[in-house]
Amino acid sequence: xxxxxxxxxxxxxxxxxxxxxxxxxxxxxxxxxxxxxxxxxxxxxxxxxxxxxxxxxxxxxxxxxxxxxxxxxxxxxxxxxxxxxxxxxxxxxxxxxxxxxxxxxxxxxxxxxxxxxxxxxxxxxxxxxxxxxxxxxxxxxxxxxxxxxxxxxxxxxxxxxxxxxxxxxxxxxxxxxxxxxxxxxxxxxxxxxxxxxxxxxxxxxxxxxxxxxxxxxxxxxxxxxxx
Amino acid sequence: xxxxxxxxxxxxxxxxxxxxxxxxxxxxxxxxxxxxxxxxxxxxxxxxxxxxxxxxxxxxxxxxxxxxxxxxxxxxxxxxxxxxxxxxxxxxxxxxxxxxxxxxxxxxxxxxxxxxxxxxxxxxxxxxxxxxxxxxxxxxxxxxxxxxxxxxxxxxxxxxxxxxxxxxxxxxxxxxxxxxxxxxxxxxxxxxxxxxxxxxxxxxxxxxxxxxxxxxxxxxxxxxxxxxxxxxxxxxxxxxxxxxxxxxxxxxxxxxx
Numbered sequence: 001x002x003x004x005x006x007x008x009x010x011x012x013x014x015x016x017x018x019x020x021x022x023x024x025x026x027x028x029x030x031x032x033x034x035x036x037x038x039x040x041x042x043x044x045x046x047x048x049x050x051x052x053x054x055x056x057x058x059x060x061x062x063x064x065x066x067x068x069x070x071x072x073x074x075x076x077x078x079x080x081x082x083x084x085x086x087x088x089x090x091x092x093x094x095x096x097x098x099x100x101x102x103x104x105x106x107x108x109x110x111x112x113x114x115x116x117x118x119x120x121x122x123x124x125x126x127x128x129x130x131x132x133x134x135x136x137x138x139x140x141x142x143x144x145x146x147x148x149x150x151x152x153x154x155x156x157x158x159x160x161x162x163x164x165x166x167x168x169x170x171x172x173x174x175x176x177x178x179x180x181x182x183x184x185x186x187x188x189x190x191x192x193x194x195x196x197x198x199x200x201x202x203x204x205x206x207x208x209x210x211x212x213x214x215x216x217x218x219x220x221x222x223x224x225x226x227x
Numbered sequence: 228x229x230x231x232x233x234x235x236x237x238x239x240x241x242x243x244x245x246x247x248x249x250x251x252x253x254x255x256x257x258x259x260x261x262x263x264x265x266x267x268x269x270x271x272x273x274x275x276x277x278x279x280x281x282x283x284x285x286x287x288x289x290x291x292x293x294x295x296x297x298x299x300x301x302x303x304x305x306x307x308x309x310x311x312x313x314x315x316x317x318x319x320x321x322x323x324x325x326x327x328x329x330x331x332x333x334x335x336x337x338x339x340x341x342x343x344x345x346x347x348x349x350x351x352x353x354x355x356x357x358x359x360x361x362x363x364x365x366x367x368x369x370x371x372x373x374x375x376x377x378x379x380x381x382x383x384x385x386x387x388x389x390x391x392x393x394x395x396x397x398x399x400x401x402x403x404x405x406x407x408x409x410x411x412x413x414x415x416x417x418x419x420x421x422x423x424x425x426x427x428x429x430x431x432x433x434x435x436x437x438x439x440x441x442x443x444x445x446x447x448x449x450x451x452x453x454x455x456x457x458x459x460x461x462x463x464x465x466x467x468x469x470x471x472x473x474x475x476x477x478x479x480x481x482x483x484x
Contacts, residue, residue, distance in 0.1 A: 123327075125328075129323075129331065131292065131315070131318060132290060132318055132323035133343035133347065133391065134317075134320075134347040135315065135342075135346060135347060148332065226332065226375060226377035227377055
């Protein structure tokens with residue numbers, strides 16, 4: 001068992017999983033919120049763009065987006081996300097950031113739909129009251145609609161975060177040194193440890209995601225808007 | 228004009244809200260038919276009529292929560308802007324009280340009242356709070372300032388909604404069936420606040436089924452049926468001598484019990 005930690009760097013791999021999760025969750029939330037605002041806006045073209053984004057991204061397999069990010073964006077189009085002398089090495093940093101990009105873009109579609117489901121929990125009268133005291137569209141969004149939408153969307157947002165955490169394993173496809181890559185290395189170089197590695201990695205994910213589920217339930221209850 | 232009310236009265240030569248030939252359809256339904264209505268400064272106009280007569284739509288059209296297809300609406304001589312910041316500015320001057328209160332559910336009572344003044348009028352938080360507390364006191368819910376809307380009774384929520392509108396120092400207040408969603412024992416506490424407001428000289432357009440309020444506080448009653456204004460008169464005249472058959476029929480149905 002010690003070999004898995006020492007030779008295959010399991011703890012470092014989990015740390016990578018956590019980093020992928022946190023950065024991707026951050027960017028997915030930002031992009032998802034922006035797309036949700038587009039879908040709610042009174043401007044037809046923005047609504048269409050938002051809807052197209054969600055339809056396109058949500059229905060594309062994540063593996064495809066991940067490989068697209070690596071081969072098409074980085075390889076063919078020459079997108080550079082890391083500096084040549086990045087600490088930790090250019091290739092590793094570049095791959096990490098490409099993975100975050102793919103994970104963010106993909107989960108943003110789900111974040112957007114979660115927020116929209118939250119918006120649907122808000123009675124129409126809230127927006128009307130906001131407008132009637134003279135708030136502009138963006139002020140109503142900021143002060144009235146989005147705060148209530150996020151509170152109403154805690155459960156689907158939590159589900160998206162849990163899915164995101166597990167989906168970081170796809171980053172192994174473009175060589176990011178996270179848990180799935182450790183799994184692959186163990187299978188290749190030390191198959192005797194396969195079951196142990198499998199058990200440890202599964203346990204690691206349970207340790208990461210179970211608290212997320214509990215926190216989601218707690219927050220959903222705690223933040224619920226009483227009507 | 229017979230006037231049994233006390234308190235400051237209207238200045239008939241200063242029109243504040245003017246609707247000219249306003250028409251609106253919901254699909255095939257002609258909900259507002261050539262509406263012409265002038266409300267003067269300080270005047271209290273009560274709009275009554277059977278359900279589906281277009282009175283709520285009329286009320287909501289005045290601050291453009293509903294659009295209309297033809298005609299003109301001006302407030303203090305200015306035509307309603309179509310969209311955007313100008314419209315927001317106009318709405319800030321037109322108070323609106325809804326049937327379902329519509330207090331901001333995630334904000335405290337105090338925050339509900341200070342939001343508009345701070346965000347729209349640019350008032351400092353401390354000044355907005357003082358003013359809000361004053362208004363909450365005026366409507367009798369100052370002790371609930373730290374609570375959330377769902378913790379208050381319907382009557383209290385509606386009084387907060389009135390305070391929220393007043394905080395914007397509106398030139399005219401619209402009431403869209405303000406007591407229709409209330410339990411009977413809470414109707415009077417809201418009507419009392421509205422009556423006080425009417426006597427303080429506020430220009431008000433009130434859609435309601437409360438005939439008592441119409442008699443007590445209105446300068447003029449506007450009777451609507453099938454999307455058109457059928458009759459306009461002083462409350463005295465309207466309730467005792469309705470001229471149109473529709474009004475006679477309507478009053479016969481509601482005043483007998």
